[in-house]
Amino acid sequence: MRIALLAPLRYPIREPFHGGLEMHTHLLARELSARGHSVTLFAHPDSDPRFRIVPQAIPGKGALATLRATYAAVRSMGRGDFDVIHNNSIHFLPPLLVRHLPAPLVTTLHTPPYRSFQLTGWLARASARCRYVAISHFVARQWAPYVGESTVVHNGLALEDWPYSAAGSPRTAVWYGRFTPEKGAEYAIAAARAAGYRLTLAGPVYDPDYFSRAIAPQLGGDIHYAGHLTQAELAALVGQAAVGLVTPVWDEPFGLAYAEMLACGTPVAGFASGAAAEIITPATGILVAKRDTAALTQVLGEVERSKDRQTCRAHVEKEFQVETMLTGYLAVYAAACAG
Template sequence: MSRPLRIALIASARFPIGEPFAGGLEAHTWTLARALRSRGHRVDLFAAPGSDPELDVTEIAVHRPSLSAAARSDVSMPDASWMDDHHAYLRLMLDLAGDGGRGFDVVHNNSLHYLPVAMAPAVRVPMVTTLHTPPTPWLESAIQTHGPRTVTFTAVSESTAAAWQPLVTGARVIRNGVDTDRWPVGPGGPHLVWFGRIVPEKGPHLAAEAARRAGRSLRLAGPVGDREYFETRLAPLLDEDIRYVGHLDRSALATLVGTSAAALVTPRWDEPYGLVVAEALSCGTPVCGFDRGALGEILTPDCGLLAPPDDIDALARLVEDTTRLDRRAARARAVGFCALDAMTDGYTALYQELAA
């Protein structure tokens, strides 16, 4: 049996790793930390204040830099939140580069910040960075400072791995996994469901319009990440049939999804993975969505149907056929393709390989 490892898991400095989750990245990091701990590994989670106290959390404390009036008034001064994140990750990486990193076998970066990648050469133990998004200018710049070989990259889907070519070659694909026990099969129900962050790139207003054109009721759930978008684009579409039910914890959300006829997934960007797809399938709820990013990797015709990107009429036409798909096939796809054990196996094998 492989020996237990001590793993430093770097998470978001902006959103707590705990329920109700701010988004899929936070849910993934929480799930991974718990799964690794259940296998006997020691996991030190570096995360935002307010994260789950049951995890061994070291807060990425945001100590705002003391900037002079001249610096604050400079035309290059970014907004305060950018500076907060920069300073927090700078302190963390300097600590890991010094004595703070000596006790770890591997550092796994699940943040979206550029500094863990840029400063990886200073850390004395192997570092893994998971690519959770399409390419961003900050991460591309960080990789190019010293090349990709200093960091071992993984990607959450074949689509995401391909998007990062040729800058990152050979990223190992380890798909996000869901704990199917925590997303149990539900009986279905009359309404459709959309869940996720309420932001433009997730397109909940398109789900509302598609549901109305299909003549179906819809329940939307999730944190409001963009208040202006919510008020101007989504709120005008809400009524007795199209309802926003709030930011639910995992148990309430699983109940909502499990008692829905189908889940609408409407990304307006190339979805890197689509954790909501895996969660819906785990509940036995088939998926009707736009064919973007990794959705086509997860879904098969017996558990989900895909429309061309942004084509609301095509999505609406697929709704009835989607609701008739076998809920058992949806659950089987989640268990066989999106399982937590497969993800945990992939990461632990990589950690052991690097630690050796």
């Protein structure tokens, strides 16, 4: 198939990834291309040069600049020769312009239905040329009042990118993600320190004020910040840990960190956030209420002692392989083209 893939435009689609959305877009483009599909990536100019890229620069900062860049990308796609256009940008504009596109549009729902997106859903849902994919059943339920039915395709992992580790170092934990308040790194720090675990944190400092206020003063001793790592470096770090901590205080639409940790064999102690229960089972981790640091502290040792690492890996092999994700997307593409 000839596929136009519209990426989130604020950050490059290359390592080290700014977040899970950039990683997901890179993986989707890489794996579709590897299976013989022709993928054109509409993305930040500094994205991975191994892809066929139509560069889309954002002229300035703020929502208006992003809107202009997204509009320019949609116009550019409108001049292309594609079988399907995949909107992976988490921007509300592309579905509104579906009538001006030369091919059907598939939009992946990665976020809650923010207010501007709700209007988009209402206006675009009547078009047979606009189809929606939700990354979890949790997200599909949130969006149902605005877009109607969406196809659930869970995010997938290329297991070779997340190698299995049969054992982690005793009483060690790992946390990673964007350093923003909604990701809740301070709760992981508090639980690890109270439970007597060494904790390594990693990820981009997206909110410097938050990092300097809530995270930096807590570093030292058994709490270490490893920086913004490549995927290979991150996978090695996760595999060395006895427990993975995932502590978002918002409702995660999916939560790639949960699945990535399990892929390395590392069981999870985390918050029951959003779609977490679609990934973590009683055999692979323990989820507690958001912001309940005392409960998280109590389960850390239990997770390390009672959860089998091979079971964690097998769960991802069965449910969250990239091949399963690609099969889901290709089925949606085919249905969109047939429609």
